[in-house]
Amino acid sequence: MKHRATYDQMYAKFNQKLWERIIKKNHRGRRVEKLYNATTKFSRTRIYMGELALAFTFMFTSVLFGNGSNLPNNTTLVYPFYQVSTLECRTLEWDAMPDSCKINLPIIHGANYETYQYDKTYTDIYTVLRGASYSLGRDQSVGAHSATDIATAKGTPMYAIADGEIYSAGWNSAYGNLVRLKFKYNGKIYYAVYSHLDSYSVKAGDLVKKGQEIAKVGNTGNTSGALGGYHVHFEMDQDASGRPAYSYNGCADLAVGHYQIIQQGLCRVELFKNTLDPIAFLESAWATYPDTSDHGSAPTEPTTPSEPETPTEPTTPTTPELPTTPTEPTTPVQPTQPEEDTKNLIELDYNKLDLTGKEFLNKRDITIEQSTKEAISLDQTITFTITIKHKQTGEAFHGTLNQPLLFIASNTNVTLDPVSTVLVSQGKAIVTLTPQKVGSVYLAINKGMAKIWGTTIVIK
Ligand SMILES: [Zn+2]
Structure with missing residues (x-):
């Protein structure tokens, strides 16, 4: 250790001088020796005390400032990318x-x-959204993916989204090359996690500026390899007592393994507690493109928040569910269990509904039966029977829904008739799915803008 060598040198020099002085002043052997030993002990103790004090000072400062209070407070953020590559x-x-x-x-x-x-x-x-599974990457209701996967070519530069400190930069068996940026936004500590990196140009403790290039996209660690494989798993962890909170911490299903957790949508409680949707987070912070014209130095803070980014926004408030605990269901809502029978009842996620939709459902039960959940052949059809009844009276709803039920197919492998319905006759509406091509189709049911159900249907 460098500072130890310095101390030792100082100590030796000090003793030499002291010895000379004692020799000169005292000529009586024993007493001199005794005095020398005592002084040595004292000086040694003093040096160690000094060192100890220094160590304490460091510890103390890390206690005082290690929680991020020395971090600059960001009021705006930038996206982790300026540009990405096209799929081709x-x-x-x-x-x-x-x-x-x-x-x-x-x-x-x-x-x-x-x-x-x-x-x-x-x-x-955006191949896999937070809360989705790998197989249904854009359905946030089915999985437990802890981040947003952003796919682009190998070597695409990535930027610090905020002024902050590199919390860690190194290798992780699952995340591959991993950089975690600790930063303060609106007075609260967050960690932006960049993973599967090809390379990174920062180390733990580095102070970085918003928009500074810190890493390049790779395909390292445990990646699924879809679409060429190169992507960043971009995660936003919330501060949990001064440490990054990995999303599944505390989950009882952890032993199942991360892949199964993500696929089966386990540990969602922990996921929503510990992570934020990166896209929603950036959007809520009025994120702008990083200024890449001047690598390394922070783009000058705009005096006005960079609102111009979203002038074409619809009038609907875009405030994503941030940063307080999302209103995600902790347990899936059971649509008041009707009698068990052979029909396949679709479970709807009413929590996705807006207030108007919820108000409607507070008084009524909607059940949807799917005639078959098996793969179907080209000459088969699937019917969906929607039943709406009053919760108390059991009376069948007859009339027009305040929001349409929309049936959305992801491709033209099937046709749906009708594609939406507002008219419910004697409590029932029926939608028929007719296959057109062999393959698969992703089918979703929306009530208004809110998706309440989704599944993949296979046509043999
Ligand atoms: Zn991922």
């Missing part, structure tokens, strides 16, 4: 690809995934 160019390396392969990171305004759910520009890039 995903196999090329970033530095070798023509500019025509590069597009600005598509922004999901208002974190409104519904709006963009069939737009390939978005679905090719």
Whole structure:
């Protein structure tokens, strides 16, 4: 240790001088020796005391400031990417690809995934959303993925989303090359987690500026390899007593393994407690593109918040559910168990409904039966029977719904008739699914804008 060598040198020099002085002043052997020993002991103790005090000072400062109170407070953030590659160019390396392969990171305004759910520009890039499974990457109601996966080519530069401190930069068997950025936003500590990186250019303790390039996209660690494999698993962890809170901490199902947790939608309570939806978080912070023209230095803070980014936003408030605990169901809502029979009742997620939808359902029960859940052949059909009854009286609803029930198919492998319904006759509405092509289709049921159910149907 460098400082120890310095101390030892100082100590030796000090003793030498002291010895000389004692020799000169005292000529009586024993007494001199005694005095020398005593002084040595004292000086040694003093040096160690000094060292100890120094160590305490460091400890104390880390106690006082290690919780992030020394971090600059961010009031705006930037996206982790400025540009990403198009799907066609995903196999090329970033530095070798023509500019025509590069597009600005598509922004999901208002974190409104519904709006963009069939737009390939978005679905090719945002491949797995937080709360989704790998197989249904954009259905946030079925899985327990802790981050948003953003797919782009190998080597795509990534930027610090805030002024902050690198909490860690290193290898993790699951996350591959992993960088965690600790930062303060509106007075609260967060950790932005960049993983599966090809490389990174920071180390733990580095202070970074918002928009500073810190890493390049890779495919390291435990990745699923979809769409060329290169992607960042971009996670937003909330402060939990000064430490990054990995999403599944405290989950009883942890032994099942992360893949199964994600696929089966286990540990969602812990997921929603410990992580935030990165897209919603950035959007709520009026994130802008990082200023990449001047790598390393922070883009000058706009004097006015960068609102211009979203002038075309619809008038609906876009405030995503942040940062307080999301209103996610801790336990799936059981639509008041009707009699068990052979019909396949679809479980609807009423928690996704807006206030108007909930108000309607407070008084009524909706059940939807699906005639078969098996894979079907081209000549078969599936019918969905929607039954709406009054909760107390059991009276069948007859009339027009305040919000339509929408039936949405992800492709043209099937046709639906009707595609939406507001008219319910004698408590019932029936939708028929007719296969058109062999393959699979993702089917969703919306009530108004809120998705309340989704499944994949296979046509043999
Ligand atoms: Zn991921």
